[in-house]
Each structure stands twice: as structure tokens, then as C-alpha cells.
Amino acid sequence: xxxxxxxxxxxxxxxxxxxxxxxxxxxARTGVSQATAYREIHALIAAGVAQKVPGGxxxxxxxxxxxxxxxxxxxxxxxxxxxxxxxxxxxxxxxxCGLLALSHLSDTHQAMTADFLxxxxxxxxxxxxxxESDVAPCCRPSALxxxxxxxxxxxxxxxxxxxxxxxxxxxxxxxxxxxxxxGNRK
Numbered sequence: 012x013x014x015x016x017x018x019x020x021x022x023x024x025x026x027x028x029x030x031x032x033x034x035x036x037x038x039a040r041t042g043v044s045q046a047t048a049y050r051e052i053h054a055l056i057a058a059g060v061a062q063k064v065p066g067g068x069x070x071x072x073x074x075x076x077x078x079x080x081x082x083x084x085x086x087x088x089x090x091x092x093x094x095x096x097x098x099x100x101x102x103x104x105x106x107x108c109g110l111l112a113l114s115h116l117s118d119t120h121q122a123m124t125a126d127f128l129x130x131x132x133x134x135x136x137x138x139x140x141x142x143e144s145d146v147a148p149c150c151r152p153s154a155l156x157x158x159x160x161x162x163x164x165x166x167x168x169x170x171x172x173x174x175x176x177x178x179x180x181x182x183x184x185x186x187x188x189x190x191x192x193x194g195n196r197k
Contacts, residue, residue, distance in 0.1 A: 014134075018043075019054050024131045025085050026061060028072060033067035059094045060132070062121065071100055080108035081150060089125055089134065089149055091156075096120040105149035106140060106156045110181045111188065127155040128162055139163035140180035142187070144172030152187050154180065 015023060018041060025040065026032050037048040042112040052068045052136050055061035058094070070087070078085055079101040091109025096118045103109035106124050114139040115136075121142060122135035138156040147153035153172070157163040163174045175183055 015054070015058060015060075017196045018052055020059075020131070021059055022051055023055060025069060025131060026055070027090070027125065027132055030067040030087070031064065031067060036067070059100055059121075062150065071102075076102060078102065078104035078108050080104075080112045083108075083149070086149065087125070088130055089127070090132075091124040092122065092132070092140065093119055096124075105154065106135075106138075106180075107150040107154035107184060109135065110140070110154060110184045111121075114181060114185055124156040126158045126162075128157065128166070131158065135157050136177045138177060140175045140177070141167045141170075141172040141182060142183055143176060144170045146170045152184070152191075154184055 022032065022037060032046050034045060037051065038045060052061065055068060056063055059071065062071045076085060077083065080103050083104045085102045085104050091103040091106055091111060093109065093116060095116065097167040101112065103112050107121065109124060113122060123132045124135045124138055125131070126133055129138065135156070138158065139186065140162045141155045143152045144155060144167060146155065157166065161175065166172050
């Protein structure tokens with residue numbers, strides 16, 4: 012799947028905030044022609060981050076479902092989308108569950124997560140993560156995603172936790188969960 016253009020990323024951010032967008036809303040927000048609006052929504056549908064509905068687009072069914080890891084309801088503000096190469100889509104309730112799920116899923120095509128501060132969807136592999144902060148809006152130990160390393164570092168300085176790049180965050184959350192299971196057996 013190709014990367015989203017800046018305009019498509021804006022549309023995806025609006026879609027994540029509202030749950031659906033009509034062609035008229037897309038045209039009003041972006042000032043594009045109807046043909047361009049259709050091309051943009053087709054790109055979002057092809058990317059697997061939107062679903063066609065009469066007159067516009069909505070979030071895929073997975074975004075409104077239960078977390079594939081812990082079975083909690085998926086919160087659009089914290090969502091972690093996982094797209095498998097064969098076309099299936101999954102949603103995790105937060106970065107904690109998304110990172111853990113990725114370590115168990117093979118043949119993942121793409122993962123996207125929501126920036127904790129701004130809500131924008133971003134490539135999970137390029138995100139920065141704060142683990143074990145005092146802010147835990149979902150699962151524990153908390154894992155919060157940020158688009159910029161500087162945002163993650165400022166957040167960690169204010170609310171505790173440690174900053175990790177994607178691979179290190181995935182390894183650390185797996186390690187922390189293994190430690191908690193060992194502690195639960197005693």
C-alpha cells in the first residue's frame with residue numbers, strides 16, 4: 012500500500028475524529044472538486060483505513076469493534092490499526108495492545124496508531140512511545156504513541172515514563188508483560 016498524501020492524511024484524521032465523512036464535507040473542508048474528493052476516498056478505501064458508505068466514507072468495522080488483544084472497546088483516540096498482507100484488518104484499543112498483538116501476528120502489512128496529543132493517525136513503526144507513564148487511559152503498563160520524539164520526551168518529563176522507538180517499545184512492553192505474568196504466578 013502506498014503512503015497517504017498530506018491531504019489524505021488530513022481526511023483520515025477528520026474521519027477518525029468524526030467517524031464518517033460525506034463527499035460534501037470533504038469538498039467543503041478541502042476545496043477540491045467532486046472528482047478529486049472521490050479519488051481521495053478511493054485511496055483511503057484502498058489503504059484499508061476507510062470503508063465506503065452511500066455518499067461518503069466511514070471508519071472500517073474494525074475501528075468500532077473490540078480490541079483484538081484484550082477485548083475492550085476500541086477508543087478512536089487511542090486506536091492501533093493493524094493491516095495484514097492478506098487483507099484482514101484488526102484494531103487494538105491502545106498502543107499497549109497493538110504492540111503486543113504485532114509480536115503475535117505474522118505477515119503484517121502496515122500498522123497505524125493515533126498520536127496521543129493530537130489524535131492524528133501515524134505509521135506505528137515511525138512513532139515514538141512513552142511506556143509506564145503516570146497517565147494510563149487504557150491498558151497497563153501504559154503505552155502512548157507520539158509523532159515526534161520531542162513531544163514524547165516532553166510528555167515523559169511531565170508525566171513520567173520512558174521514551175522508546177517502535178522496535179524498542181515492542182520489546183519492552185513484551186518484557187514488562189512477561190515480568191507481570193511471572194509476578195502473578197508467585
